Amino acid sequence: MTGACGAAQDRCVEVACDESGSDGENLTGGNTDVFAHASVTLPVEGAEECVAEIRRRIRSPAEEYKANHLLREKHRAVLEWLLDEGGPVLGHARVHLTEKAFFVVDRVVDLLLGDAAQARTLFVQGPGTFGEREWREFLEVSNRLLRVRSVGEPPADSFARTVERLGRAHAGTEAGRTLLRLSGAGPRAQAYRARLSQEPPLIPVLNPLLPAIVRTAGYWSAGGCAVCLVHDRQNMLTPERIAWIEERARQEGTGLAGVRLVHSRLDARVQIADFLAGIARRIASDELGGRGDPALTARLRPFVGAESVWGDAHSWARLVPGAENRGRAVPVNSGV
Structure with missing residues (x-):
């Protein structure tokens, strides 16, 4: 456990997070053209019920489900159910997109x-x-x-x-x-x-994850409540970088109580964030490439954060109609 999250859990909103589309610092020659960071505020019980329902509907023998299970055409109805108005996550989830x-x-x-x-x-x-x-x-x-x-x-x-x-x-x-x-x-x-x-920098200039986490904390704490981020474990989130995230959030007036790392298999809320990040990345990438599915894009719109880092106006108009995207990366002191 890192930061103040453990001590403040009874006084803050827990937000479960995961990402999709990480290619390290190879942003122009990697496997993906979009990075997505998803966050979910479902209670543990609600997330567990959601995961169980997805497993019941898909009936795959896989030990761990990923977004690709839901993105298969034969499971289109399950994907639509997950994103639909009246579904289990609308109003409890957000996606921060980065056009690489x-x-x-x-x-x-x-x-x-x-x-x-x-x-x-x-x-x-x-x-x-x-x-x-x-x-x-x-x-x-x-x-x-x-x-x-x-x-x-x-x-x-x-x-x-x-x-x-x-x-x-x-x-x-x-x-x-x-x-x-x-x-x-x-x-x-x-x-x-x-x-x-x-000396390699603590915060690589080309890493989209760390600024996305800061933006996520800012969104969920905008109403004045403190938030604790429960994030899937990964090598980038070292104690030193988590300390940077927490300090950056404080500088921006964000109510971030702390960051706690868990394994996605042990927290159904993080599994839902993993699903949503992978789904959002695929839908947004399809829109960016001019091959979008209007029905799926319409279902994704309520989840997309207006603070996303996006430059292509045509795809952005379909992802968030009527919103002028001014989003950019959190500035990092490069030392030059």
Whole structure:
């Protein structure tokens, strides 16, 4: 048990959490283009009943159910039941989404220019300005610059060379001028890489989980109540990083009483969060790729947090109609 959660359990709302779509720091070349962090406030008994009902309806011999069980077409009715109005989780769950490509752009522009508005503009205009191949090249060198471990050519050098070349080729556009500004921030990029070589940071710039947890705590405590997060165990959530989450939450005025780690198999609430995170990631990814299922997207909408980190306007309009997404990552002190 970590933090104040254990001592405060009788005075705070317990929120069970899990994630889906983690590819480490490989955000542009991994297996998924969306990261989802789900949170659930169901009581233990209600979550256990929900899991039992899912098992009864699906009747798979698997020891542990995952989101993929519900996403199979033959179990479509079970998936709809889980998400539907009047179902077991609506009103008791939330999903924080992160569009990975936008997360990379937001992080690199924040690191080198400190300009969040310019990050969004670049993300919107970049693909049309540079074309798919060159935009993918920019994303990849940005990802490589930011990640802690890298092999081959020094990441700051390849980044500077690429953004200067693309910026000069499109100097008459706003996106091209932004890349030239990034090229001019070479000393900051070199200083960042120098710090990484000396001492890996406690909070990796490219990790979407930690800021998502801070946002989750902020959402559930917005009404003034204290919350205790009960999170599935994973290597990223070390005691030092949990302490950072708790301190960051305090700085933002969030009523986070603490964070407790459990194994998902031992807590039905975390299992429900695991289901919801995997389901949300798949539905949101399908929308991002232009292959969305309108019926499933409509069922997901009530769960999606408006504070999600999302840059693509078209898919966002379908995921959260009428909401202008201004979400971005929790700023991290990069030391440059």
